[in-house]
Amino acid sequence: MLKIRNILILMIVILSCLFSCGRENMLNGLNQYQNTLWINAMSLYNEDMTLDAKISWLENTAKLEYSIDAFLPLTIQTRDDAFRSCLYFFISDFYWQQNEIPHAVFYMNKVRSEDYNILFDNSPLGSTVGLRLIKLKEYPELRICMYKMLLERFPDRVDELFLMYELSQLYKEQYDMKSAVEVMEQMVRISAKNKMKDDRIDMARIREEINFFYSKKDWIYKDLNKLINNIKYAIDTRNRKLLYSFIPDAFTVRFFDPTIPQWGVRELSIPSRWGRNIRFSPKFAEISTEDEVYLETTGWVFPQLTTWYFYFKRVDYPYDNNINGGWEWKGIYFGSWM
Numbered sequence: 001m002l003k004i005r006n007i008l009i010l011m012i013v014i015l016s017c018l019f020s021c022g023r024e025n026m027l028n029g030l031n032q033y034q035n036t037l038w039i040n041a042m043s044l045y046n047e048d049m050t051l052d053a054k055i056s057w058l059e060n061t062a063k064l065e066y067s068i069d070a071f072l073p074l075t076i077q078t079r080d081d082a083f084r085s086c087l088y089f090f091i092s093d094f095y096w097q098q099n100e101i102p103h104a105v106f107y108m109n110k111v112r113s114e115d116y117n118i119l120f121d122n123s124p125l126g127s128t129v130g131l132r133l134i135k136l137k138e139y140p141e142l143r144i145c146m147y148k149m150l151l152e153r154f155p156d157r158v159d160e161l162f163l164m165y166e167l168s169q170l171y172k173e174q175y176d177m178k179s180a181v182e183v184m185e186q187m188v189r190i191s192a193k194n195k196m197k198d199d200r201i202d203m204a205r206i207r208e209e210i211n212f213f214y215s216k217k218d219w220i221y222k223d224l225n226k227l228i229n230n231i232k233y234a235i236d237t238r239n240r241k242l243l244y245s246f247i248p249d250a251f252t253v254r255f256f257d258p259t260i261p262q263w264g265v266r267e268l269s270i271p272s273r274w275g276r277n278i279r280f281s282p283k284f285a286e287i288s289t290e291d292e293v294y295l296e297t298t299g300w301v302f303p304q305l306t307t308w309y310f311y312f313k314r315v316d317y318p319y320d321n322n323i324n325g326g327w328e329w330k331g332i333y334f335g336s337w338m
Contacts, residue, residue, distance in 0.1 A: 068094045085115035127154045177319035181213045224327040240271045252331030275299040309333040
């Protein structure tokens with residue numbers, strides 16, 4: 001039995017050696033085959049070919065699925081700067097498809113901007129590079145450059161209005177409201193000129209942001225109590241002009257019941273509703289929060305609506321430290337919140 005066991009072990013060892021040697025020879029054979037293909041492919045390339053011919057060579061050679069490393073020496077050897085850009089793009093595309101984003105970004109950044117109009121796989125290099133880079137939220141400055149490049153050089157290949165909207169939002173994320181507003185103004189002009197509309201974009205809100213940026217913002221107070229006292233004074237002295245100076249453009253007049261349509265402040269005509277004794281509650285309503293305050297006022301000459309709640313809201317505008325965190329009078333509410 002021992003003799004048979006030893007024979008079996010010996011056979012297993014021999015078969016393992018044969019398999020290992022065979023696999024090594026197979027791999028060596030495969031590498032030799034790929035090397036032969038690469039040599040044959042390089043024999044079809046020369047520096048004097050036209051750029052179109054070189055791109056065609058690159059596209060055909062890529063189909064043979066060589067290691068991407070095989071193309072790196074050519075980025076140094078070629079004297080053709082435009083073709084070098086194509087090589088860099090080709091390498092970046094490989095890494096992009098492999099989801100190796102840092103490597104892809106590295107090589108996309110090496111594509112020269114003057115070569116962005118070169119067609120590769122039926123698309124301009126710049127168009128493909130730009131549309132990829134604007135997706136990468138970890139590269140905000142690079143994204144801004146790419147948005148601007150796409151809008152300037154490839155407006156016919158992008159959703160122009162929405163791309164401008166995304167750029168304006170990106171500027172806001174970087175707290176650059178001046179640049180954001182400049183883009184918003186372009187949006188308004190283009191939208192009006194070309195009668196463009198995009199349901200994803202609230203153009204009314206865009207116009208509000210533009211108007212707010214250029215406004216004096218002198219109705220905003222850092223001290224809420226001071227703002228309330230000034231409003232009280234304007235009402236007590238029946239000073240219509242002073243009262244309306246505290247009212248911003250975006251001012252709400254409505255019931256707490258959201259099903260009832262809101263009004264405009266001009267429709268309400270506050271001065272015509274002044275009673276002889278307008279009273280302000282000494283404390284805020286229970287529904288008030290740290291950022292939104294409701295103050296009860298009574299004595300208004302308005303049938304069945306003698307009680308008004310003045311609504312104040314904390315300003316959230318991190319682009320301007322002079323007003324951010326301040327307070328503004330944002331509206332008047334009727335009825336009950338209960």
